[in-house]
Amino acid sequence: MRKNFIPVFLLTLMLSFVIGTSAITQSDQKTLAVGDTMPAFSLTDQDGKTFNSTDYVGKSILVIYFYPKDESMVCTKEACSFRDSFDDFTKAGAKVIGINGGTVASHKEFRDHYKLPFILLSDPDNKVYHRFGIKNTMFMTGRETLVIDLHGKIAFTYQAMMQGKKHADDALAFIKSHKGR
DSSP, rough: OHHHHHHHHHHHHHHHHHHHHHHHHHHHHHOOTSSOOOOOEEEEEETEEEEEEGTTTTTTTTEEEEEEEEEEHHHHHHHHHHHHTHHHHHTTTTTEEESSSSSSSHHHHHHHHHHHOSSSEETTTOOHHHHHHHOBTTTTTOOEEEEETTTTTTEEEESSSSHHHHHHHHHHHHHHHHHTT
């Protein structure tokens, strides 16, 4: 019994340190809110091309959705909801962009598998996640959708870990209700 105590104790100590460090890092991170300016960023898309956010400010409303993982159940539902509403977003002058820490290859496979017509960006070190202040939930990167207006300001945010479909529905409803304002 005593033999097992030390490895279990060490494992518990290490987990406590990792969880504590993660909590400290996240608590230092500022969550962006409506009215804040979107941080500029550059990431690689599913085709290996560089996407620069500043190239789109003033030209399109940006709908940026952060999601935990390609091919997971809720993330797939969320992506397919954006896909199914893609024409409506386009007609409203919006460009849909999905971001997570997955690889370029994973995004390409995910995009092809579900015929996603929008850009998926790879954020391998979660630097953009942190710049936007997206918090982890249950040991996973968070799920949050932001609408960025033509001035580069955050106009709408929605966060719900298990309601993937509502991200697209609520973002589109917001854009349609504010069209022409």
